[in-house]
Amino acid sequence: MLLSVIVPAYNEQEVLPEFHGRLKAVLRDLPCQHEILYVNDGSRDSTLTLLEGLHAKDPAVGVVNFSRNFGKEAAMTAGLDLARGDAVVVIDADLQDPPELIAEFFRIWRDEGVDVVYAKRNSRSGESWVKKSTAKGFYWVMSKVSNVEIPRDTGDFRLMSRRALEGLKQLREHHRFMKGLFAWVGFPSRAVLYERDARYAGETKWNYLKLWNFSLEGITGFSIAPLKIATYLGLIVSIFAAVLGTRIIVETLIFGNDVPGYPSLFSAVLFFGGVQLFFLGIIGEYLGRVFNETKKRPLYLVQDHLEAKPESAAKPKEAKSDA
Numbered sequence: 001m002l003l004s005v006i007v008p009a010y011n012e013q014e015v016l017p018e019f020h021g022r023l024k025a026v027l028r029d030l031p032c033q034h035e036i037l038y039v040n041d042g043s044r045d046s047t048l049t050l051l052e053g054l055h056a057k058d059p060a061v062g063v064v065n066f067s068r069n070f071g072k073e074a075a076m077t078a079g080l081d082l083a084r085g086d087a088v089v090v091i092d093a094d095l096q097d098p099p100e101l102i103a104e105f106f107r108i109w110r111d112e113g114v115d116v117v118y119a120k121r122n123s124r125s126g127e128s129w130v131k132k133s134t135a136k137g138f139y140w141v142m143s144k145v146s147n148v149e150i151p152r153d154t155g156d157f158r159l160m161s162r163r164a165l166e167g168l169k170q171l172r173e174h175h176r177f178m179k180g181l182f183a184w185v186g187f188p189s190r191a192v193l194y195e196r197d198a199r200y201a202g203e204t205k206w207n208y209l210k211l212w213n214f215s216l217e218g219i220t221g222f223s224i225a226p227l228k229i230a231t232y233l234g235l236i237v238s239i240f241a242a243v244l245g246t247r248i249i250v251e252t253l254i255f256g257n258d259v260p261g262y263p264s265l266f267s268a269v270l271f272f273g274g275v276q277l278f279f280l281g282i283i284g285e286y287l288g289r290v291f292n293e294t295k296k297r298p299l300y301l302v303q304d305h306l307e308a309k310p311e312s313a314a315k316p317k318e319a320k321s322d323a
Contacts, residue, residue, distance in 0.1 A: 003027070005027070008092065023091075026103055041074070060310060066303060089160075092155075101119055104192055113188070116187055230282065
């Protein structure tokens with residue numbers, strides 16, 4: 001039995017030594033072979049040098065080095081493509097998700113036959129109330145508009161069986177919202193609650209602009225609700241305009257032609273012009289994604305690949321005989 005661990009890494013030189021030490025301590029206690037696949041996503045610091053050093057010291061460590069920065073979703077995809085395990089774990093290197101939880105993932109998968117075991121955040125330490133509130137709002141919106149049920153307060157930290165992984169590998173879309181893709185695959189799943197820690201060291205790679213764009217990927221990738229809203233709003237406005245036009249005609253025929261107020265007319269023109277531009281932008285988001293998909297470019301390019309050699313589980317020591 002082989003367990004593969006996928007670790008995307010981008011400028012993680014401050015945290016990698018501590019992370020790898022804690023991860024290895026967990027994996028050595030599991031009753032299976034293991035391999036660790038680090039994916040260097042175009043880091044600009046000493047991350048690649050550290051990963052090459054880990055590979056030289058530990059044959060169970062594999063390193064995939066991208067030709068440039070392709071993003072975390074692509075890095076996870078590369079690791080999943082190369083993983084050889086009967087089960088695969090995806091985890092970030094920042095230690096916000098504790099590696100010690102992998103042992104519980106493994107137990108549930110092995111003993112209960114669950115295909116996907118994912119970590120659900122019970123709390124989010126080290127995050128501002130703004131980020132917590134926006135995250136809560138995002139998951140609420142996704143629950144209303146998505147055609148796939150995406151678990152709330154759940155990141156990428158999870159274990160997947162080989163058959164779930166093979167299903168996921170068939171999804172090769174360019175705009176990748178992995179939380180949605182994990183959910184789309186289906187298969188029996190189970191959540192494990194945990195307390196999410198603050199980042200161990202270094203700085204987060206996610207600012208609010210990136211989070212906004214990431215949320216757009218999720219909404220447009222798993223729902224056409226924004227386009228439906230445009231249709232419904234257009235229908236409502238058309239009905240309102242027809243009723244208002246009828247009223248104006250009737251009043252003109254009965255009471256004569258009054259000069260309308262230009263401020264109200266000008267405000268209405270600006271309002272509906274803004275609504276039209278807003279929904280044109282939404283249509284442009286969908287159209288841009290269709291354009292990118294039709295080009296069929298690869299999801300990532302690998303510059304170097306240091307292959308891992310799976311390490312066997314440590315055998316328990318036999319008791320010495322007194323004879």
